[in-house]
Amino acid sequence: MQRNERICRWRINAWRWGLLAALIVFWEAGSRLGLIDAFFFSSPTEILSTAVVKWRSGQLWRDVAYTASATLLGFVSGTVTGSLLGLLLWFSRKVTLVAEPWMVVLNALPKLALAPVLVIWFGIGFSSKVVLAFLMTVIVAAMSAYGGVQSVDPALETLMTSLGARRWQTFTRLVVPAAMPSIITGLRVNIALAMAGAIVGEFIASDRGLGRMIVYAGTTFDLKLVWVGVVVLSIVSVLMYAGVVLLEKLLLRRWMARRPE
Amino acid sequence: MPEQPYLQVKGLSKAFGSGPNAVTALKDVSFTLDQGKFLAVLGPSGCGKSTLFNIIAGLMAPDGGDVTLQGESLLMRPGRTGYMLQKDLLLPWRTVADNITLPQTLRGIRRRRALENALEDARACGLEPLLHRRPDELSGGQRQRAALVRTLQSGKPLLLLDEPFGALDAITRLHLQELLTSICLQKRLTILFVTHDVDEALLLSDSVLVMGCQPGRIIGQYDLPQEKPRTLKTLALPRLMAVKAEIMALLDQEVKQHAKE
Numbered sequence: 001m002q003r004n005e006r007i008c009r010w011r012i013n014a015w016r017w018g019l020l021a022a023l024i025v026f027w028e029a030g031s032r033l034g035l036i037d038a039f040f041f042s043s044p045t046e047i048l049s050t051a052v053v054k055w056r057s058g059q060l061w062r063d064v065a066y067t068a069s070a071t072l073l074g075f076v077s078g079t080v081t082g083s084l085l086g087l088l089l090w091f092s093r094k095v096t097l098v099a100e101p102w103m104v105v106l107n108a109l110p111k112l113a114l115a116p117v118l119v120i121w122f123g124i125g126f127s128s129k130v131v132l133a134f135l136m137t138v139i140v141a142a143m144s145a146y147g148g149v150q151s152v153d154p155a156l157e158t159l160m161t162s163l164g165a166r167r168w169q170t171f172t173r174l175v176v177p178a179a180m181p182s183i184i185t186g187l188r189v190n191i192a193l194a195m196a197g198a199i200v201g202e203f204i205a206s207d208r209g210l211g212r213m214i215v216y217a218g219t220t221f222d223l224k225l226v227w228v229g230v231v232v233l234s235i236v237s238v239l240m241y242a243g244v245v246l247l248e249k250l251l252l253r254r255w256m257a258r259r260p261e
Numbered sequence: 262m263p264e265q266p267y268l269q270v271k272g273l274s275k276a277f278g279s280g281p282n283a284v285t286a287l288k289d290v291s292f293t294l295d296q297g298k299f300l301a302v303l304g305p306s307g308c309g310k311s312t313l314f315n316i317i318a319g320l321m322a323p324d325g326g327d328v329t330l331q332g333e334s335l336l337m338r339p340g341r342t343g344y345m346l347q348k349d350l351l352l353p354w355r356t357v358a359d360n361i362t363l364p365q366t367l368r369g370i371r372r373r374r375a376l377e378n379a380l381e382d383a384r385a386c387g388l389e390p391l392l393h394r395r396p397d398e399l400s401g402g403q404r405q406r407a408a409l410v411r412t413l414q415s416g417k418p419l420l421l422l423d424e425p426f427g428a429l430d431a432i433t434r435l436h437l438q439e440l441l442t443s444i445c446l447q448k449r450l451t452i453l454f455v456t457h458d459v460d461e462a463l464l465l466s467d468s469v470l471v472m473g474c475q476p477g478r479i480i481g482q483y484d485l486p487q488e489k490p491r492t493l494k495t496l497a498l499p500r501l502m503a504v505k506a507e508i509m510a511l512l513d514q515e516v517k518q519h520a521k522e
Contacts, residue, residue, distance in 0.1 A: 153350075155346065155348060155350055156350055156352070158320060158346075159344070159346070159350045160367075161320060161339045161340075162318050162319075162320060162339055162340065162342075162344035163340060163344075163363065163364050163367055163415060164339060164340020164341075164364075164367060164368070164415075165340075165367050169367055173352075173363075173367075174352070177352070177354050178354075180354075254354075
């Protein structure tokens with residue numbers, strides 16, 4: 001059974017990487033044979049050589065670092081703040097009743113539409129990108145944490161009360177750990193949202209970052225550089241997502257009980 | 262001056278809802294319990310047994326009446342009694358060791374010290390090899406034993422056990438009943454025990470309180486003649502058989518009358 005699972009997993013991985021390799025080969029061959037327009041679509045080797053030039057000049061690294069740090073700062077601050085807000089709602093039923101519809105409205109609000117306003121408020125520098133990434137994540141994190149709070153078994157709260165636990169003891173020893181799985185599973189969504197926020201901030205106005213690089217290259221018809229930006233952005237996104245998935249696994253192993261056999 | 266009873270429940274009444282839809286859960290419930298005694302509360306579903314326990318545990322306010330333990334009121338003062346429910350309510354992210362030490366750590370006792378204190382009870386309940394396991398790695402009986410040890414660790418002089426073995430299979434149930442009897446005799450615990458099972462009540466308790474439905478009230482009280490510990494064999498003794506027949510007849514009459522209404 002385990003051997004079969006291993007073979008199955010190996011096959012799935014082979015298919016995944018095989019599809020990527022096939023896409024690259026088709027792209028390269030299509031570009032060289034004139035099947036696709038090399039000006040609009042470039043080719044993997046052209047993209048790679050442009051990326052190497054930009055990397056050696058130090059520009060690509062600076063842009064990657066700028067976008068990644070804005071994303072991570074926005075992600076961490078938004079997730080922590082949102083999770084705390086969502087968790088603290090447990091303390092007051094009245095505050096929850098007032099806040100709940102507003103949270104839903106804020107969650108539905110297209111935060112990216114605020115990007116131009118935020119750039120005016122916070123300037124074209126780093127902070128506006130972080131704020132946008134923060135806004136993209138904070139409400140989602142609050143909703144996830146609040147969902148976790150709502151999932152706490154009332155019988156467990158009764159147990160804590162019967163054991164003489166004070167409110168803050170019930171909060172720290174029951175509510176927070178019980179809500180942790182909801183918070184943790186919200187991290188995957190939030191990392192993607194934070195990156196979208198940072199990139200859109202760079203699209204609007206910025207002097208650095210992968211978003212700015214893509215916009216700049218697009219306006220100068222340097223489509224090879226646009227493709228470099230898109231590919232590097234995809235790689236950074238995948239790496240961050242993988243990092244969050246790893247963090248999620250580690251945290252869930254700590255917080256969530258394994259399923260009964 | 263007459264000696265004050267250890268536990269005194271006096272004229273308890275409680276109704277849920279109002280107007281014509283009001284349901285009287287308890288009406289003028291009074292009884293006493295001496296220190297070191299085991300009182301089983303028997304009754305059909307919905308006769309207010311759990312409401313009675315919630316009031317004694319200080320989790321619910323009655324509409325009238327009082328509950329005193331050694332002369333001190335227990336009303337709305339949770340944490341004065343040990344409370345165990347049918348569901349084990351172990352915290353799934355905590356190990357057995359951390360679950361059973363919870364009542365002590367809530368009182369500010371350090372985990373290591375708390376575990377030292379709990380070790381004797383854990384050993385008596387056969388939990389020592391399971392201390393590092395999580396609840397989902399335990400069987401139903403093991404989980405309930407852990408819940409029992411946690412209740413014992415509350416260090417409270419009065420334990421309220423609300424159908425603690427109700428969800429277990431017959432064999433596991435028998436083992437836990439034997440275990441509870443030996444712990445009670447050894448520690449001279451004062452216990453109030455809710456059950457639906459007449460045999461369980463006769464096996465474990467010094468006296469049995471029979472409750473009727475709507476309104477929840479006491480319809481019979483029996484002091485059991487046979488010395489403890491009892492076994493399934495002793496339940497077949499004529500004296501206990503006679504009590505069982507009386508209780509069964511009382512419950513049967515109550516259920517039939519309730520069905521007519």
